[in-house]
Amino acid sequence: MTIFAYTFKEGIRKKAFWVSSVIIAALILLLCLAPRILSAFQKDEKEAQEQTQEVQADTEKTGICYFMDETGIFSENIPLFQALAPELDFQVLASDGGDTAAQLEKIRKDIKENQDNAAVIIEDSGTAPSVRVINASFMHQGISMNAVLETCNTIWKTKVLTDEGLNSDAIMKAQTVLAGEEETVGNLDLTGYVMGLVLTFVMFFAVYYYGYGVAMSVASEKTSRVMETLIISAKPSRILVGKCLAMGVVGLVQIGGLLIVGILGYTFLVPDGAQIAGFELSFSNFTAGTAAALLLYFILGYAFYAVLNSVCGAAVSKVEDLNSAMMPVSVVAILGFYLGYFTSVAGGGSNLLAKLALYLPISSPFTVPFRLLTGDMNNSDLGISMGILAVSIAAVSMISAKIYSASVMHYGKKLKWKEIAGMK
Amino acid sequence: MGLIVNELTKRFGSKTAVDHLSFSMDSPGVFGLLGTNGAGKTTTIRNILGIMTPDEGEATWNGTPITRETLAFGYLPEERGIYMKTKVLEQLIYFGMLRGMKKEAARKSAFHYMKKLKVEEYRNMPAEKLSKGNQQKVQLIAAIIHNPRLIFLDEPFSGLDPVNARVLKNLVEDLVEEGKYIILSTHQMETVEEYCKDLVILDRGKTLLQGNLRKIKAGYGHTNLCVSCGCDVDELAHEEGLELFEKRAVETEYKITGDEMAHRFLKRLVDQGIYPIKFEIREPSLQEIFVKKAGENQ
Numbered sequence: 001m002t003i004f005a006y007t008f009k010e011g012i013r014k015k016a017f018w019v020s021s022v023i024i025a026a027l028i029l030l031l032c033l034a035p036r037i038l039s040a041f042q043k044d045e046k047e048a049q050e051q052t053q054e055v056q057a058d059t060e061k062t063g064i065c066y067f068m069d070e071t072g073i074f075s076e077n078i079p080l081f082q083a084l085a086p087e088l089d090f091q092v093l094a095s096d097g098g099d100t101a102a103q104l105e106k107i108r109k110d111i112k113e114n115q116d117n118a119a120v121i122i123e124d125s126g127t128a129p130s131v132r133v134i135n136a137s138f139m140h141q142g143i144s145m146n147a148v149l150e151t152c153n154t155i156w157k158t159k160v161l162t163d164e165g166l167n168s169d170a171i172m173k174a175q176t177v178l179a180g181e182e183e184t185v186g187n188l189d190l191t192g193y194v195m196g197l198v199l200t201f202v203m204f205f206a207v208y209y210y211g212y213g214v215a216m217s218v219a220s221e222k223t224s225r226v227m228e229t230l231i232i233s234a235k236p237s238r239i240l241v242g243k244c245l246a247m248g249v250v251g252l253v254q255i256g257g258l259l260i261v262g263i264l265g266y267t268f269l270v271p272d273g274a275q276i277a278g279f280e281l282s283f284s285n286f287t288a289g290t291a292a293a294l295l296l297y298f299i300l301g302y303a304f305y306a307v308l309n310s311v312c313g314a315a316v317s318k319v320e321d322l323n324s325a326m327m328p329v330s331v332v333a334i335l336g337f338y339l340g341y342f343t344s345v346a347g348g349g350s351n352l353l354a355k356l357a358l359y360l361p362i363s364s365p366f367t368v369p370f371r372l373l374t375g376d377m378n379n380s381d382l383g384i385s386m387g388i389l390a391v392s393i394a395a396v397s398m399i400s401a402k403i404y405s406a407s408v409m410h411y412g413k414k415l416k417w418k419e420i421a422g423m424k
Numbered sequence: 425m426g427l428i429v430n431e432l433t434k435r436f437g438s439k440t441a442v443d444h445l446s447f448s449m450d451s452p453g454v455f456g457l458l459g460t461n462g463a464g465k466t467t468t469i470r471n472i473l474g475i476m477t478p479d480e481g482e483a484t485w486n487g488t489p490i491t492r493e494t495l496a497f498g499y500l501p502e503e504r505g506i507y508m509k510t511k512v513l514e515q516l517i518y519f520g521m522l523r524g525m526k527k528e529a530a531r532k533s534a535f536h537y538m539k540k541l542k543v544e545e546y547r548n549m550p551a552e553k554l555s556k557g558n559q560q561k562v563q564l565i566a567a568i569i570h571n572p573r574l575i576f577l578d579e580p581f582s583g584l585d586p587v588n589a590r591v592l593k594n595l596v597e598d599l600v601e602e603g604k605y606i607i608l609s610t611h612q613m614e615t616v617e618e619y620c621k622d623l624v625i626l627d628r629g630k631t632l633l634q635g636n637l638r639k640i641k642a643g644y645g646h647t648n649l650c651v652s653c654g655c656d657v658d659e660l661a662h663e664e665g666l667e668l669f670e671k672r673a674v675e676t677e678y679k680i681t682g683d684e685m686a687h688r689f690l691k692r693l694v695d696q697g698i699y700p701i702k703f704e705i706r707e708p709s710l711q712e713i714f715v716k717k718a719g720e721n722q
Binding site: 002003221224225227228229230231232233234235 | 473474475492497499501503504505506507508510518519521522523563566567
């Protein structure tokens with residue numbers, strides 16, 4: 001308890017704790033403000049567009065759109081095309097059946113030299129006309145191919161239906177755009193998907209960051225030789241547990257604080273129904289049960305990696321050697337993360353890899369949050385995964401405590417993993 | 425019953441760091457654990473305290489094996505280690521609480537020793553701002569804050585200036601008066617002669633010499649003569665059969681075979697009209713005994 005209290009107090013007092021807290025809190029608040037900032041920009045953009053359109057209607061044209069219609073059907077509807085590119089001056093070129101190729105080449109050369117210009121060429125190819133749009137480049141599109149094609153289709157269908165004897169009402173009815181809505185019956189929804197992925201990253205960051213804190217704390221005490229004073233007062237296993245618990249609680253305090261900032265920011269700064277890039281900011285997937293399970297998985301995931309990291313801290317004599325000593329654990333953590341991440345990106349599911357990611361203790365802390373938020377997890381899977389993780393923590397803790405006890409008083413050259421494994 | 429170390433042995437691979445070491449301490453006082461660097465002193469202490477597990481033998485206190493759970497011993501490690509960023513008082517309370525004290529009792533004890541060792545004014549300063557000597561005092565307080573009966577001090581005087589060494593010596597004397605059992609490990613033999621009743625001298629893990637300091641020295645008899653008389657008397661000494669041992673700034677030390685040789689030399693000096701300021705017949709120093717024994721063992 002004394003080691004726990006002291007390590008906790010030291011962890012809370014560190015500058016890094018406060019600096020990282022302030023930076024992350026600021027980012028959270030910025031994220032909460034993002035919908036307002038974006039909507040303000042979008043509003044400005046819309047107004048600017050409207051103004052531009054108004055201005056363009058009254059001002060000089062910026063370029064020419066050559067319009068050549070071999071069929072004669074479309075040139076009767078120039079205003080429809082003009083509406084697609086108000087800034088262009090539409091010049092209808094006569095198609096006299098002469099040297100069209102030479103005419104086209106001339107148009108191409110002109111557009112190449114005057115990049116604001118464009119051309120719409122409608123060729124009579126027998127059964128149905130074909131449409132060609134010429135622009136300077138993909139960056140300089142005087143007129144949109146899709147928009148032109150859509151307009152041409154409407155004109156063509158109207159003509160065909162009129163020729164077939166349909167009245168204008170029937171033609172309008174036939175051309176009505178049907179309303180459509182996509183519905184999915186699975187549990188995976190976009191909000192849960194995105195939030196799940198975000199939480200996978202957050203979980204990895206938290207587990208790795210606070211686990212590193214444990215390793216650093218142990219290595220610092222070894223470097224400063226305080227360890228010899230500590231070790232005569234408390235069992236190494238108790239030091240290990242006290243440190244891991246304290247750093248874990250430091251992590252919970254920081255995450256809790258950031259969560260409060262997030263909740264306050266969401267409540268007071270995010271407007272109802274706010275969207276960022278079409279993604280609705282909604283936390284409806286966060287039930288009390290989900291939150292409790294997430295908290296438990298953070299604790300378990302952290303505990304699993306923290307005890308491994310503490311052994312790394314105990315294996316070195318100098319803090320500078322810590323990163324290389326942590327390499328094996330880091331590799332395992334990154335493997336676990338990617339296993340969890342990629343199976344999550346693929347939408348979870350019940351294939352072998354997804355099941356492995358769910359059950360393996362190295363990856364389950366990074367997999368379960370996604371599954372919980374997407375609703376793609378049943379209670380038995382949760383129970384098995386949690387059980388395996390808890391048993392693994394117990395096993396790893398027992399082994400780690402022994403290695404920690406043996407290596408914590410070792411000074412001199414850096415211990416190799418082979419030597420650590422052989423320690424009694 | 426006190427402290428009994430019986431056949432303690434520790435090996436690191438093929439190297440035997442401590443080889444069947446036995447000694448005991450049955451009354452309060454200072455016991456000297458001596459030896460050169462690498463003799464096995466720190467390893468001995470670590471094995472007694474259970475920081476390391478001995479390959480053979482055991483150490484008991486009042487008949488019970490020593491563990492951190494059964495005995496709240498005090499230990500000042502050779503490698504100094506305190507929390508550099510933490511305030512002095514705060515970490516002393518922490519170390520006290522680690523040894524089972526209540527917070528208030530730890531605070532009271534910390535103040536008591538800080539006052540005694542003259543570091544009270546630094547109590548609210550981070551340790552890194554203290555001088556090395558004062559940091560060492562803080563660590564000594566951390567070792568004895570919980571008022572242990574058995575105290576291990578590993579090279580407590582190294583790095584201390586004479587003033588701070590005196591302060592520490594006074595504290596050791598006070599602790600002995602309070603009835604503490606102190607194991608003092610050092611390679612500075614001269615410091616031990618001031619306190620130690622009993623001692624063991626280690627050389628490469630083996631016991632070179634052990635027993636009561638007075639008896640050990642008495643066993644060698646009066647072998648040295650220190651003379652200070654303001655002029656060079658080496659020639660006279662040589663004529664009387666004295667062997668020059670060491671020439672210092674204000675005195676000269678000779679080796680003698682017995683008290684009679686010294687008396688003859690004194691008579692000769694007086695006959696020549698030379699009256700010494702200092703004329704001291706003494707036993708060999710611990711340092712000399714160690715060098716002699718180590719030489720015999722080679």
